[in-house]
Amino acid sequence: MSQKPQIKACREVARSRLFRVEELELKFSNGVERTYERLGSFGSGHQAVMVVPLLDHNRFLMIREYAAGTEDYQLTLPKGLVEPGESLAEGGNRELKEEVGVGAKQWHYLSEFTLSPNYMRNQIHVMAAKDLYEERLEGDEPEPMEVVEWSFDRLLELNEREDFSEARVLAALFLVKEKLQSGWLKETND
Amino acid sequence: MSQKPQIKACREVARSRLFRVEELELKFSNGVERTYERLGSFGSGHQAVMVVPLLDHNRFLMIREYAAGTEDYQLTLPKGLVEPGESLAEGGNRELKEEVGVGAKQWHYLSEFTLSPNYMRNQIHVMAAKDLYEERLEGDEPEPMEVVEWSFDRLLELNEREDFSEARVLAALFLVKEKLQSGWLKETND
Numbered sequence: 001m002s003q004k005p006q007i008k009a010c011r012e013v014a015r016s017r018l019f020r021v022e023e024l025e026l027k028f029s030n031g032v033e034r035t036y037e038r039l040g041s042f043g044s045g046h047q048a049v050m051v052v053p054l055l056d057h058n059r060f061l062m063i064r065e066y067a068a069g070t071e072d073y074q075l076t077l078p079k080g081l082v083e084p085g086e087s088l089a090e091g092g093n094r095e096l097k098e099e100v101g102v103g104a105k106q107w108h109y110l111s112e113f114t115l116s117p118n119y120m121r122n123q124i125h126v127m128a129a130k131d132l133y134e135e136r137l138e139g140d141e142p143e144p145m146e147v148v149e150w151s152f153d154r155l156l157e158l159n160e161r162e163d164f165s166e167a168r169v170l171a172a173l174f175l176v177k178e179k180l181q182s183g184w185l186k187e188t189n190d
Numbered sequence: 191m192s193q194k195p196q197i198k199a200c201r202e203v204a205r206s207r208l209f210r211v212e213e214l215e216l217k218f219s220n221g222v223e224r225t226y227e228r229l230g231s232f233g234s235g236h237q238a239v240m241v242v243p244l245l246d247h248n249r250f251l252m253i254r255e256y257a258a259g260t261e262d263y264q265l266t267l268p269k270g271l272v273e274p275g276e277s278l279a280e281g282g283n284r285e286l287k288e289e290v291g292v293g294a295k296q297w298h299y300l301s302e303f304t305l306s307p308n309y310m311r312n313q314i315h316v317m318a319a320k321d322l323y324e325e326r327l328e329g330d331e332p333e334p335m336e337v338v339e340w341s342f343d344r345l346l347e348l349n350e351r352e353d354f355s356e357a358r359v360l361a362a363l364f365l366v367k368e369k370l371q372s373g374w375l376k377e378t379n380d
Contacts, residue, residue: 002263002333005256016204016211018227018309023206024258032332036258037208039229066195067307068214068226073192074307111349113357115305117257117264119208122306123355142222143192156368159301165313167303168357174364178346 003029013037039120048124050079050168051092052110052176053100053132057185058153060173061132063099064146064163075148075164077172079124092127098139100147104129108185110175113168126172130185152177193219203227229310238314240269240358241282242300242366243290243322247375248343250363251322253289254336254353265338265354267362269314282317288329290337294319298375300365303358316362320375342367 005026014021020040027033053061067074078099082091089107097103110126150158155173158164179185195216204211210230217223243251257264268289272281279297287293300316340348345363348354369375 002254002256002336004262005332007261014204014206014209014211016213016227019204019209019211019229021204021206021209026256026258026332028256028332030333034332037206038259039209064192065308066192066216066218067304068216069228069310069312070304070307071197072194074304076307112355113360114257114260114264114355115357116312117260117266117356118255120259122259124357142195142216142218142224143220146192156365156372159365165302165304166307167305167314167361170303171357171361171364174361174368175346175349178364182346 005029008033012040037119039122046081046083047088047091048079048081048122049088049092049095050077050113050124050126050172051096051104052077052126052128052172053096053102053104054128054130054176055132055149057180059149059151060176061100061102062148062150062169064148065099066143070165073163074166075150075158075161075169076166077169088125088127092129094137095139096129097135097137098141099145101134101136102132103135105131105133110172110179113171115168124168126168126175128176128185152180195219198223202230227309229312236271236273237278237281238269238271238312239278239282239285240267240303240314240316240362241286241294242267242316242318242362243286243292243294244318244320244366245322245339247370248341249339250341250366251290251292252338252340252359254338255289256333260355263353264356265340265348265351265359266356267359278315278317282319284327285329286319287325287327288331289335291324291326292322293325295321295323300362300369303361305358314358316358316365318366318375342370 009025270285
């Protein structure tokens, strides 16, 4: 395994309300020098969490939300930033209540994902939530979100849909499916 | 399904060599108005392609590459920008030769992924490549990449590794695994 390149300099080269671009001067262990750009975290550096809300061992809930990047509605999972003082499960539960209108009694940690680690620091924690109950919290969403029930035996069909494209959502769903097939959460009641 | 919000204004608010930040003024169909920020494409707007290089119906090749965003080496799949005049398969084959040291005779389209469609336009095409042959092309990589063989029956183990985190790579691998289990590519020889 290679020795990490040395970071000879790191400076901010652009900034907006949400985004910060940094320029890195790197020297690789073979002597090659390169200048890279990367994004600082968006969303103020807080931790982010994405939730797979499970109805049972096959069915889960998704939301349909407007995505400003691609300018269209997208089927996705509830997610958001964890606020100061919240645990990941507490932040996830608040987002669930705001976006789906349910809370969850059981929380199980799954993974931490990066989006494009060559260009971004951004990471998101992924949790599965079980034992759902109805409870709605008022969030900062501009409009109510449609809630859609889907199932793990239809993930290839989900991938084919025009209104679905988000890699981290697909990764989270396949991960839960494979873990459930391997006996995960078997000890809990269904 | 909701009517799309109206984009009342879109202006550039920050720019660097690779990144461009846009501010959008949106009016949702219920009358609520919001100002969002999003990233324009990084990498000059060219199409991007990520490749799953298949050795057989269980084994595939990965690379270990330095990721400037997270400042460490990451297990990932070969990927890059498609150059003008190249098809997706031609761009994928060039990246394979540069990063892995193999080409592929058979190319199969899988999907188009977004990373964070709320905040970015970026999309990447995913292709599976079969019938590999040895051929190395000189790319713009700062150092040679370690090539690692992995298998579809060890994806949960991959997800647990410290040097693996990239959601789009995990999504692509699970997608190929599930499609292979559903009889995909069965018509070709192994």
